[in-house]
Amino acid sequence: MTIRSRLTLWYAGILILSLGLMAAVLKYELAEQQRLHRRGEKAEPVWEEVGEIILWYGAPTTLLLLAGGWWLLRKSLAPISGLTQAAERIEIEHLNERLPCTGNGDELDRLTAVFNAMVQRLEDSVARVREFTLHASHELKTPLTVMRAELESALRDESWTAAQREVFANQLEEIQRLTKIVDGLSILAKADRGQITLNSEPVRLDELVRDSFVDAQILAEPRRVKVQLAACDEIAIRADRHRLRQLLLNLTDNAIKYNETDGHVTMGLRRQNGSAELTITNSGPGIAPEKLPRVFDRFFRGDPAHANHDEGAGLGLSIAQWIARAHGGDISITSQPNSQTTVTVHLPVSQAGE
Numbered sequence: 001m002t003i004r005s006r007l008t009l010w011y012a013g014i015l016i017l018s019l020g021l022m023a024a025v026l027k028y029e030l031a032e033q034q035r036l037h038r039r040g041e042k043a044e045p046v047w048e049e050v051g052e053i054i055l056w057y058g059a060p061t062t063l064l065l066l067a068g069g070w071w072l073l074r075k076s077l078a079p080i081s082g083l084t085q086a087a088e089r090i091e092i093e094h095l096n097e098r099l100p101c102t103g104n105g106d107e108l109d110r111l112t113a114v115f116n117a118m119v120q121r122l123e124d125s126v127a128r129v130r131e132f133t134l135h136a137s138h139e140l141k142t143p144l145t146v147m148r149a150e151l152e153s154a155l156r157d158e159s160w161t162a163a164q165r166e167v168f169a170n171q172l173e174e175i176q177r178l179t180k181i182v183d184g185l186s187i188l189a190k191a192d193r194g195q196i197t198l199n200s201e202p203v204r205l206d207e208l209v210r211d212s213f214v215d216a217q218i219l220a221e222p223r224r225v226k227v228q229l230a231a232c233d234e235i236a237i238r239a240d241r242h243r244l245r246q247l248l249l250n251l252t253d254n255a256i257k258y259n260e261t262d263g264h265v266t267m268g269l270r271r272q273n274g275s276a277e278l279t280i281t282n283s284g285p286g287i288a289p290e291k292l293p294r295v296f297d298r299f300f301r302g303d304p305a306h307a308n309h310d311e312g313a314g315l316g317l318s319i320a321q322w323i324a325r326a327h328g329g330d331i332s333i334t335s336q337p338n339s340q341t342t343v344t345v346h347l348p349v350s351q352a353g354e
Helices: 003-038 046-089 107-156 162-192 205-223 241-257 289-294 316-326
Strands: 201-204 226-232 236-239 264-272 275-283 330-336 340-348
Touching: 003 046, 046 107, 107 162, 162 316, 201 205, 201 241, 205 226, 205 236, 205 241, 205 264, 205 275, 236 241, 236 340, 241 264, 241 275, 241 316, 241 340, 289 330, 316 330, 316 340
Parallel strands: 226 264
Antiparallel strands: 201 236, 264 275, 275 340, 330 340
16 A cells, blocks of 8 residues: 555544544534423524534644644654665665565555665675675786786896886886785775684784884885874783784874975874774874865875875775774874874773783
């Protein structure tokens, strides 16, 4: 039955019930008037009878119709509200969720079925894209490895001229950059399919931060960027050491890369409300407010002015976000344009880690 038919029947039922009650009241009043007339008693004027009927019946009937209409509309629109809330929960990471059907066979059920079918097609498309990305990144690794080995061998050959060796060196740099992109895509594709297993072991997070601080100083020296280590509380957690090192490397590399000459990078680790809070702040152009929601999107470059001469493909933050969330934590970014940008990572501190 359609929604229109159901609403019509429900409202017609309430209206017929109200009219029936009104007819019963009028019949009773007319019978009372005739009884009084036969007994020769004085009856109330008609207009007073009508006024009483309107007062004692019309007002409650109006309220009943309004309340019944509101209840019917609310009951009829309730599935739409549930449909909207369920649709809002569907994201690229949760395409396996489906919207519930009411079982009434009305327009909403048909809309729900169409929407679920669309989500199914979208899920299949995303799965094919992820599978293609995984296979493509895997197949690209072999030829890139061969090309890199051949160029490295050519650079060791002293018979080439200086100009030729420079060409080989430039090609080798581009192949290394392409290899990083392929490796990043491979990690994200495997993570999407749940093919990466994290090791769980006690890790001294403060030691990893100090090691990353030393590495950052080496990376920052050619760019004349000063790296500082602020507070570094002693914190132990259960985590995958290799992935946390990768997260720290990606964040410090970004902080140095998207900086200014004679700029600064400040790292800090603190214990906050039962979690480890890692912050990395850098000077530089910052990120525009309208671009902040997209900084974790893959291949997103927030600063086109630096995109042409800075290495990278916009995968570092995506990988960092996956690592943080895979450990039960989260990552966020705040930025003040032309001032500074701060990346904050929260990781849970478990008793087992302590």
